Amino acid sequence: MGQCIAGNAKINQTFKEKIMGLKIYNSLTKTKQDFVPLRSGMVGMYVCGPTVYGPSHVGHARTYVNFDVVRRYLEFLGYKVKYVQNITDVGHLVGDGDNGDDKITKQAKLENTDPYAISYKYECMYFDAMDKLNILRPTISPRATGFIPEMIDMVQTLINKGYAYVTSKGNVYFRVRKYAKYGQLSNRKLDEAKSGERILVASDKENPEDFALWKTAEGGHIMKWNSPWGVGYPGWHLECSVMSKKFLGETFDIHGGGLDNIFPHHESEFAQSEVANGKPFVRYFMHNNLITVNGTKMGKSMGNFVTLDDLFTRHSPMAVRYFILNYHYRSVVDFNEAEITKAEDQLNKIAEIYKKVCDNASNMMTMNLTDADQAYQKFLAAMDEDFNTPLAISELLKAVKYANSAVTGGKVGELAHIKTLLDSMFNILGLDLSKKGELVADNAQSQDNLLDLVADIRTKLRAEKNYALSDYIRDKLAELGVSSKDKKV
Ligand SMILES: [Zn+2]
Structure with a gap:
């Protein structure tokens, strides 16, 4: 589309001044709150990244498109955003608990290769898929294996403070019952957790709900490091506490992830960070809801697992992105290919009209644009309300409709301004219309x-x-x- 590719639109400052102010639903307080960052003009944001042991799937697309829009909108508002998203390449055990094989090691056995080869292979595939979805790369993308000394330091601090204990097997666990606020994020009471997790309890824990900070490497475990407690590897939750502290400080603004991360992952990160640092951990916790496939939970064991490589042979990544954004990030997305096709058709129509706007725009500008400007302001107001993308898209469609009527009505003097408004909306949503119909991995x-x-x-x-x-x-x-x-x- 040549010059029509959405660029960085310069929007009149008065638009931003008219914005009511961003509100974010905070999973920690369970309320929608005004967003006030820790440092004026800056936002520190940490989103839990993928465990790289298999191909990226639609669940990844959903989470990282949602947080990409959060980041894009914060940048649009003028914040300098430092977006940290880790790569989990060690310590995430099958079943998310403290038992079983490491997911990456298990996959390495299946593919008859080295765990480091597995994590690198799937990390590359992950970024490739995210690039296709027009998701901006994180500011920093640290790998867990790069921060083992810092993890050992944090475990030692927790032991010194009496919140962690070493067992005769060389495992180190966090003493959950000593931390009174445990359960505040997930709304779990300790007794519920206890009965739920009892079957999987490792025998050397003081209490079943205690979680692993460090585990002894048994048998042929390849990913292992020396520590004061013997040769082992870190517990899964530890990496995010350590890497967020390293790059964003002891307290930071936004911590994001999927709803399935709340327990045990974020609850445990929260406990160990606040105890180790003696400071509040996160100001706003944000969780995107999950994906179902035709109404049922998606999972490898359910046989309804949709990988992005497969999906992108039938639908363009931009249509997938647009489909995802037609749902609010806190609503369930029911994955349905007929709906993606509809989204694709709509995106094609938007692109058609946008091209006409570009082709007919004139330098002679007139400013009689109440309809388009109103739609734009409502678009921003919707984004301000906890990133309400479906409502924002409905306003985008009104602006596109007005653009079409301006083209057909010969109001060419208005088109340059309309193009600026449309570009701004496309940028915030990360919709690159030049790639709207491209199938990949075909x-x-x-x-x-x-x-x-x-x-x-x-x-x-x-x-x-x-x-x-x-x-x-x-x-x-x-x-x-x-x-x-x-x-x-
Ligand atoms: Zn995490």
Whole structure:
């Protein structure tokens, strides 16, 4: 679309001044609060990143598109945002608790390779998928394995303060019952947690709800480090406490993640950080809701797991992004490909009108734009209300409708200003219209087309009774693991 690619729009300052002020629903206080950052003009934001042991899926798309919009809107408001998002490459055990194999080590065994090769492979795939969704890269993307000495220091501090204990097996656990506020984020009472988790309790814990800070590396565990308590590896929750402190300080503004991170992950991060640092941990906790597939929970064991590589062969990443943003981040997204197709059609219409705006915009500007300006202001007001993207999109559509009527009505003097408004809205939502219809990772489809072509050639050869060449192609295909059947000619 040439010059029509959404750029950084310069918006009249008066628009920003008219904004009522950003409000964020804080999972910690369970209320919507005015957003006031710790340091004027700056926002420190930490979002739990992926555990890199498998292909990225629609759950990742949802979480990181949602927080990308949070970051983009904060930047639009003029904040300098430091966005830290970790890569979990050690310590996340199967089942999220303190028992079982490390997820990455387990996958390494399945793929018959090194755990470090697994985490690097899936980290690359993750960023590749996020780039396609037009998600801005984090300011800092630290890997857990890079911060083991800092983790050991924090564990030692917790032991020194009497909130952690070393067992005879060399494991170190956080003494949950000593921390009275445990459960404040997830609204769990200790007794409930106790009965729920009892089956998985490791035998050397003082209490079943205690969580691991450091675990002894048993057997052939490859990812392991020396520590004052023996050779082992860190508990999963520890990394986020350590890396957020390292890059954002002991107290920071926004901590985000999926709803499934609240317990035990964020609850445990919270406890160990506040005890170790003696300071409040986070000012605003934000949690995006989950994805269901046709009404049921998505999961590998449910057989309804949708990877992004697969999805992007049928729908453009930009349509997936637009589909996600049609839901508020705190609502459940029911994943449905028919709805993504509808979103794609709508995005194509928006792009068509936007192109007309670009093609017809004139330097002769008139300022009679109450409808478009009103839609723009309502768009910003919706974003101010806890990032209400579906409401914001409904205002975007009104502005697009007005843009269309301005084009058809020949009001070319208005188009340059309308383009500025549209660009601003596209930027905040991260919609890059130049990529609206692009399918990616389309290898499977092109491979199918190639095989159809080869089958056609064989059919023609046999029609000409050239059986030798036809059989030669069939045998070579078989060597490549492709079976081909002869059609009647
Ligand atoms: Zn985390």
